[in-house]
Amino acid sequence: FLERGPAEPPLDWQTRRRIALGSARGLSYLHDHCDPKIIHRDVKAANILLDEDFEAVVGDFGLAKLMDYKDTHVTTAVRGTIGHIAPEYLSTGKSSEKTDVFGYGIMLLELITGQRAFDLARLANDDDVMLLDWVKGLLKERRLEMLVDPDLQTNYIDVEVESLIQVALLCTQGSPTERPKMSEVVRMLEGDGLAERWDEWQKVEVSRQEVELVSHRNSEWIVDSTDNLHAVELSGPR
Known part of the structure; x- marks a missing residue:
């Protein structure tokens, strides 16, 4: 849906909302209502197809895997699209429905x-800032205009953009166990449970930041006992 000719108008905000919900429902169906469940493994904008009514259809199952209920993951050579591949899949080769959640x-x-x-990281314009950290920062500062497609101009609803960003951040957590299931994503997009889930996530984030701050402060108290010794003392008898 990102590909359009120069004469084609950009998708309006309500259509984008419908695409978000429609593709979430499609992935939820693959994960929870197929027997065996299907892991798509290449969830990205280019693989979300639109019908004549602009309804979203999940397409391109070239990398999909059938998953036996006895298995918790599928181990294979890593395949997918740069920028969409979940960290645990990159590091271990283990894919699950939660790798689809990350891609979503x-x-x-x-x-x-x-x-x-692939181009999103360039928006951050800072080699030292990870894309998702940059998104978190803009959301915290409520600078949504830095994130929204400029082609939309001001034709979007702030609270809906904020909700979609919150869902995106919940789906892209580093730990697969902390990501929601696609069925939960569908409910959150329909207005059920996002506020509670987001509050829980924020509490965890605050705790993590406090732990990192304490660790940083403690490291400043570590003093090298050889700092004040002269060379002759360092080379003396042991």
């Missing part, structure tokens, strides 16, 4: 920004 979260950012995931 990145796809939401594509939907909001109008940029491909």
